[in-house]
Amino acid sequence: MTVTDSTKQYHYRPSHKPNQLLYGTGQVAVVTGWTVKQAIAKHLQQSEYAVIGQLYSPTRGINLLIRNLLANPHVRFLVVLNATKEDRNSGGTKCLLDFFEHGFAAGSSDTGKHCWMIRSSISGYIDMEVDAFALEQLRQNLVVKEVFSITEAVEQTRNFVAVTQQQEIQPWGVPLEFPIESVVPTVLPGTRYGHRIEGKTIAETWVKIIHRIKTTGTIRPTGYDGQWQELIDLMAIVTDEPEGFYFPEPNYLPCDRAFIQEYLSQILDDQPYREGVKYTYGQRLRSHFGRDQVEQVIQKLIGEIDAASAVMTLWDVKDHEKGGSPCLNHIWVRVVEQEISLTATLRSNDMFSAWAANAMGLRALQQHIRDEIAARSSYDLRMGPLITMSQSAHIYDDTWENVDRLIKQQYAVISKQLDYNDPCGNFLIEVTDGEIVVTQTTPGSGEVVACYSGKNPLKLLREICAASPSIRPDHSGYLGMELQKASECLKTGKLYNQDGK
Structure with a gap:
C-alpha cells in the first residue's frame, strides 16, 4: 500500500x-x-x-x-x-x-x-x-x-x-493525560552558605547530608523542568570508611556493590573517546590534558611527602564554550603526620542519587594513591578522611518522596549513634569558692588548655563557645544544661556532681 x-x-x-x-x-x-x-x-x-x-x-x-x-x-x-x-x-x-x-x-x-x-x-x-x-x-x-x-x-x-x-500508520488512540501528585516540602530557616557534616562512613554521612538539605535547603527552579532544594558550599567529611566500602543491611543507599564495581573504573581508569559520551572522570584525570595526573600526584608525594601541591584538575577552560562540563572539578591529596587525606571539589552535586557513588569512587582513588606510594617507597601511610566540597549540594524534586522515607527510617537511628569525642576536647565542671569553674582539656591526653570561671551560666557558655567556635552543637547543649545545674547548686548550697542528678 x-x-x-x-x-x-x-x-x-x-x-x-x-x-x-x-x-x-x-x-x-x-x-x-x-x-x-x-x-x-x-x-x-x-x-x-x-x-x-x-x-x-x-x-x-x-x-x-x-x-x-x-x-x-x-x-x-x-x-x-x-x-x-x-x-x-x-x-x-x-x-x-x-x-x-x-x-x-x-x-x-x-x-x-x-x-x-x-x-x-x-x-x-x-x-x-x-x-x-x-x-x-x-x-x-x-x-x-x-x-x-x-x-x-x-x-x-x-x-x-x-x-x-x-503504509500509513495511524495514531493508536487519542492523547491521554492523567493527574500527577506533587510534593511540597516544609523548609525550616537555616544557613544557605557554608555547611559542615561529618560521619564515620559514607552511608552515615549521606543520611546526614540528605536530612540537612531537605530540612533547610532553598527551593529553586532548575534548568531541567523541575525544582531542587539546595545548600551552597557543603563540606562532607568521611572519617572511617573501611576498605571495600560499608553497605548497610538492608542497603538503603542508592547504589549497590555491583554498581560500584562498574562505576570505579570511570574514576580510576583512562577510557578512549566514544561518541555520545562527553567524558569520564578517569579520562579527564589520565589523558585529557596529555598527562596522567594520578601518576603525577603519586610521584610528587613520593618525592616530597608533605607537599601541598599534589593537585589534579578535571576542569578544562574549553568547557565554558562547549558545555557538558564535569561536575567533579578539582582533587587535592595531602599527607600530614603519616595520614593521607583527599579533598574533592564538585561544582554541582546530586546528593541523593550521585554523592554516595561519587564518594566511593573518590575513596577508591585515595586508596589507590596510598597503595602505590606504599609499593614504591618506604612510606606506609594511614588512610585519613575523605572530604568533598559540594558547591551546589542539591536534591531534585522527583526524589523528595524517597528522601522523606529515608529520613524517617534512618536519620533518627543514626542520630542516636553519638560519638562523644569532641575535637575541641573535654570540659570538667566544678563548683568551688563560690564560683563555677570549667576546665578544658585536650581529647585523649587530657592536657589542660583553658580555664573559665564565673557565676552566670549563660555568660560562661558564651565565653566557652566564643573561645572554641568549632565545638559540637550537642556538646554546647550539654554544657548549657550542666552549667545551669551548677548555677542552681551554687544558689542552693547543694553539692554539684557533673553528669549526676
Missing part, C-alpha cells in the same frame, strides 16, 4: 520535562540511557523522529516517559539504545524494555506508595493514577527495538521511517 500523504507531520507535546527532549515531526521515539541525545539527533532529520531523550534512572524517569508516550499516540515505534556501560549501569533502558516485554503488576514503590511495578529485575514503577488499560494499549501498539550502537540506532530509526512511508 502506498501512502497518499507521505509528508504528514506530527508534533510531539510532552506533559513532563519538555526542556530535556529533542523534537521532530515523525513517529519514532528514541530513548538512550547516558548516551547524549544529540549524538543520535545529529545523524537524523527532524522528520525522521518524533522525540529523542535520555532515561537516566528507572525510578525517576520511566513514570514520566510513559505518561509522555500516552499523551502522544502518534508515536508507534520505539528505539532503545544500550550503547555504553554507563547506559547499562543506569538500569533505566533495561527496565523500559521489560515494561514492553513483560508488563506490570500492582505493587508498592520504595516509599510504600501503591503503584504499578514493572516486571523487571530493575526497580521501576508507574503511578497508580495511570489507567491499566491505557498502559496495555501502549504496550500493544508500539513496536520496540533494542540497539547497541549509535549507528544501529540511526539505521533502525530509518527502517521504521521506511515502514511509515510504505
